[in-house]
């Protein structure tokens with residue numbers, strides 16, 4: 042689904058990582074860990090064509106991301122649901138309109154109604170549907186972000202610190218939702234620095250844990 | 266055409282994706298209104314100048330005047346000789362001596378109504394109307410010089426030519442002004458669209474992240490600016506027509522200043538100005554939006 046092949050990236054002169062390779066097979070579940078500032082968000086942004094690799098190749102659904110034009114990028118993003126670290130909502134729209142936004146911009150807004158109801162209940166936001174994003178708590182916003190990430194029924198779900206500012210109980214609920222999606226066949230990639238959370242989930246899902254540190258990506262194992 | 270229909274019917278959901286921008290919206294309506302108002306005035310000016318130019322060029326071109334020397338004793342003989350020449354000149358449709366009453370009317374503005382015309386040596390005037398082919402100006406002048414010494418043939422070219430040229434220029438200037446107004450509006454709308462796009466940079470980023478194509482985002486802006494410019498232009502054009510109608514009217518022959526106004530097909534002008542403004546806004550916004558989106562990552 043998503044393949045990174047000898048990819049390097051950096052901001053300005055500072056190289057974050059180089060010679061980095063990663064394959065997300067269909068239906069796989071990956072955790073991406075590493076200290077804050079290691080480049081987890083950067084790596085994820087490469088995976089949904091928000092950034093372009095300095096060298097190496099990023100292949101999204103078999104296509105070289107460097108060769109996608111702007112419409113190609115848009116079309117590819119419709120196949121990847123992303124929970125952004127900072128949520129990225131439109132504050133002038135209601136929560137339900139925000140969740141339906143990927144359908145709306147794809148010209149499929151009319152299809153939203155039925156799924157939307159179901160989805161709102163699935164993430165426990167039935168009562169907040171009409172509220173604006175700033176009126177919600179951090180945890181509610183992250184659940185809304187997850188709902189928006191899955192409304193297009195994407196093949197891949199990428200979540201960047203989805204449990205960043207929620208309490209333990211809520212983070213368990215969010216992760217359960219992601220595991221559920223993986224059982225439905227979705228490819229899942231979650232970036233988090235929360236090892237506790239990973240440990241609590243290891244038994245539920247056949248997940249690979251990757252660790253990004255000092256510019257290198259390694260299979261984590263021993264510390265778990 | 267379909268593009269414009271889609272634009273007017275619109276997709277209300279898509280429209281809401283970009284938040285309303287108060288300031289640029291009002292400015293766009295205002296600018297479009299002012300521009301349409303000015304365009305209507307320039308159009309009225311241009312049409313009036315065009316009418317005057319056409320009238321002077323075509324109608325007066327066929328009329329000329331023969332002035333016979335003011336010699337009371339030979340007046341009748343000269344007039345007969347002149348009429349004889351004129352009647353046998355090919356291309357002259359009509360030749361008619363002005364009556365004393367008509368001559369008096371011509372002089373009245375200068376000498377008042379009590380002028381004793383009979384006692385003054387006033388030259389006799391003959392009005393000549395050419396047929397559509399016209400006559401040989403030089404040949405007629407030569408024959409008249411031989412038959413009626415002292416007669417002067419005036420085909421009005423001397424004073425008419427610069428006036429026709431001036432009216433023609435004025436008409437051209439009107440069109441130049443209208444084109445300039447259109448270009449100015451395109452520039453203003455481009456600026457306003459850029460401001461709106463810059464103010465919505467974060468919104469655009471979110472839309473891109475959830476898979477919106479550039480054309481989708483551009484359309485939300487284009488639709489707004491087109492409707493605003495069209496609406497503003499309707500108001501401006503209505504006010505412009507009102508202003509033109511409020512100008513003092515004169516009879517058709519009343520000349521240039523009282524001839525400002527729309528007549529017949531001229532009414533198409535003020536009617537097409539608002540759609541034209543909308544079309545200008547459509548393309549200006551579209552170009553601005555697509556260019557800016559390409560620059561934004």
Ligand SMILES: Nc1ncnc2c1ncn2[C@@H]1O[C@H](COP(=O)(O)OP(=O)(O)O)[C@@H](O)[C@H]1O
Pocket residue numbers: 052057075076077078079080081082083084
């Ligand atoms: N847009 C940017 N411009 C410059 N530096 C950036 C930018 N985004 C991230 N960085 C830097 O790159 C490094 C990695 O950031 P990030 O990928 O967000 O790490 P993580 O998600 O693992 O915390 C950090 O040092 C951060 O300051």
Ligand SMILES: [Mg+2]
Pocket residue numbers: 081082083126201202
């Ligand atoms: Mg991060």
